Amino acid sequence: MSETGIELGAAELEILRALWDVGPATVRQVMNHLHERGRDLAYTTVQTMLTRLEQKGFAVSNKADLAYVYRARVSRERMSRSRLRVLAHQLYDGSAGPLVLQLVRSERLTPQELAELQTLIERLDGKDRNTGRQRR
Template identity: 30%
Template sequence: MKIPKPTDAELEILQVLWEHGANTVRFVNEHLNEKKETGYTTTLKLMQIMHGKEMLSRDDRNRTHIFDAAVKEDDIQKELLDKFLDATFRGSASKLVMHALGNSQTSKEELDQIRQLLDQLEGGK
């Protein structure tokens, strides 16, 4: 299956569903409104479009339809990161990491996690 590339608005909807699980349009809309005002009908239309693109599944056995993410968060993150890496850093993961670490305050805990990941990638050397 080809991984779809969600728009920014679609990604926001997916993030609500990934975090909270299958839910109603109203629930998703209320969470979107915590960040910026979004009309209910706008959210409904986007979710219907996403269902048509097979990004969302829909349970319509009850009067209130329940939507769920039909794509995995890891798959979308990998797809978006690969495109970003190619377009922005000409495919260089090291340039991306150097920029990310150089442009922000990285906590000791985050650095420890990065060291642990590097150890795993190197086979525990």
């Protein structure tokens, strides 16, 4: 019903994340990975989640001789963008500015990140000027 397009619960996202972190993996591998991170889920729970992820189009599986191997079908970046966009709409009518400001202000970025951000901004700044968009 909602326009979000992407509908994943927190636990499902956790599983998808495991796929991002370890790459293509079987149910057992995903489960083991989660156990290592202190997340204790039953084998079948992980299985259910992976199945649902596949049904929803966020993962694909193919049979490798012993068991099915699951692979993420959406990138972490894509998910990230999507979630951020939803958030921007939910809180600020779609504007991303406030979110960025919030993040930079309240979450400590590493010097590298700051530098990267810096150059990124300069590039955008330049483009805006060159493009002449809204030249008064």
